Amino acid sequence: MTNKQNLQKESYLLKVDSLRTAFTVNGDFHDAVADVSFTIKPKQVLGVVGESGCGKSVMALSIMQLLPKDIKTKMHGDILFNDADLSKHTDKQMNAIRGKDISMIFQEPMTSLNPVFTIGSQVQEVLLNHEGLTKAEARLRSIALLRDVGISRPDKIIYDYPHQLSGGMRQRVMIAMAIACKPKLLIADEPTTALDVTVQAQILELIQGIQEENNMAVLMITHDLGVVAEICHEVIVMYAGKIVETANVVELFRRPKHPYTKLLMSAIPKMDEEQEVLATIEGVVPSIDQMPSVGCRFVNRCPQAMKECAEITPELASHDNDHFVRCLLYKESYPKGDDFAHVSQQEEAPTT
Numbered sequence: 620m621t622n623k624q625n626l627q628k629e630s631y632l633l634k635v636d637s638l639r640t641a642f643t644v645n646g647d648f649h650d651a652v653a654d655v656s657f658t659i660k661p662k663q664v665l666g667v668v669g670e671s672g673c674g675k676s677v678m679a680l681s682i683m684q685l686l687p688k689d690i691k692t693k694m695h696g697d698i699l700f701n702d703a704d705l706s707k708h709t710d711k712q713m714n715a716i717r718g719k720d721i722s723m724i725f726q727e728p729m730t731s732l733n734p735v736f737t738i739g740s741q742v743q744e745v746l747l748n749h750e751g752l753t754k755a756e757a758r759l760r761s762i763a764l765l766r767d768v769g770i771s772r773p774d775k776i777i778y779d780y781p782h783q784l785s786g787g788m789r790q791r792v793m794i795a796m797a798i799a800c801k802p803k804l805l806i807a808d809e810p811t812t813a814l815d816v817t818v819q820a821q822i823l824e825l826i827q828g829i830q831e832e833n834n835m836a837v838l839m840i841t842h843d844l845g846v847v848a849e850i851c852h853e854v855i856v857m858y859a860g861k862i863v864e865t866a867n868v869v870e871l872f873r874r875p876k877h878p879y880t881k882l883l884m885s886a887i888p889k890m891d892e893e894q895e896v897l898a899t900i901e902g903v904v905p906s907i908d909q910m911p912s913v914g915c916r917f918v919n920r921c922p923q924a925m926k927e928c929a930e931i932t933p934e935l936a937s938h939d940n941d942h943f944v945r946c947l948l949y950k951e952s953y954p955k956g957d958d959f960a961h962v963s964q965q966e967e968a969p970t971t
């Protein structure tokens with residue numbers, strides 16, 4: 620391998636380039652993910668944030684090559700993991716990678732756990748499939764793994780079935796299975812959403828601890844910017860299948876640019892304010908067959924929308940070092956976003 624190839628390989632672990640994933644609705648293909656590009660470096664925690672229906676899960680399933688088989692799908696773009704293009708891999712090649720080099724955990728652990736097998740046999744199966752251990756070794760390792768993820772009495776729990784455990788414990792088991800082979804990348808799709816608040820915090824802390832200990836990269840999918848602030852290094856904000864803003868976490872929180880990001884931030888509950896009702900963003904994400912074909916996809920909900928926003932499709936453009944935003948407020952030919960205060964003052968959405 621040449622020096623240049625070596626350098627390129629070291630600079631990212633996963634490189635998603637121009638990913639487009641479409642599903643058929645009433646016989647026609649419609650994009651659920653449109654032209655998404657990003658990289659994850661080794662050990663990096665990349666947050667993907669956006670409301671329900673923005674394409675976060677479809678993007679993750681595209682990376683894992685786990686798109687539903689019962690519906691016609693189309694996928695374009697490159698998904699380079701360690702320089703191999705996953706989009707060109709066969710099922711057999713992907714089976715060797717999933718659970719070993721890339722693992723995924725879901726919001727609902729029962730989607731991964733099989734109700735008819737014991738916890739022990741399911742954790743052991745991952746180790747038997749990928750690590751070539753004997754059954755006795757796999758049993759011991761699975762007990763150690765369950766202990767590592769904070770399950771007490773793991774030597775007893777291995778004989779339990781998933782339904783006998785609480786939601787938080789099932790999530791811990793799923794994390795144990797996901798990290799069993801020390802993957803380089805963990806994709807976590809809303810791993811705490813279904814849990815109550817105290818358990819959410821524990822599971823986040825667990826993922827963060829494992830990430831640091833194992834030097835693992837994490838793609839953290841969430842609709843919760845609080846989660847992003849807690850554990851992510853870089854952030855992608857998605858809206859209606861597209862990346863609308865991306866920056867490192869400090870920059871994004873200090874200087875959010877896209878009106879959608881600003882509204883998401885205004886919906887974060889503040890510790891020092893009594894909020895009886897959580898702020899929500901008015902309106903809904905358009906369904907994939909209702910996306911406007913030109914213009915900004917956020918136009919109908921945007922408090923700063925201009926006439927041009929329905930006519931010109933904005934590009935994802937760079938502003939201030941590695942801060943990218945897809946919004947005409949920041950287009951060269953328009954006044955810079957920060958100079959647009961007169962528009963934002965007149966039309967800014969309520970922030971509570």
Ligand SMILES: Nc1ncnc2c1ncn2[C@@H]1O[C@H](COP(=O)(O)OP(=O)(O)OP(=O)(O)O)[C@@H](O)[C@H]1O
Pocket residue numbers: 642643644651669670671672673674675676677678687690809842905906907
């Ligand atoms: N199997 C499918 N067939 C048709 N459309 C689909 C399918 N799966 C997802 N979609 C559509 O793709 C879009 C993106 O969905 P996706 O699940 O990726 O959103 P999300 O941001 O992950 O939301 P959530 O947080 O609710 O999972 C949505 O409009 C959704 O309805």
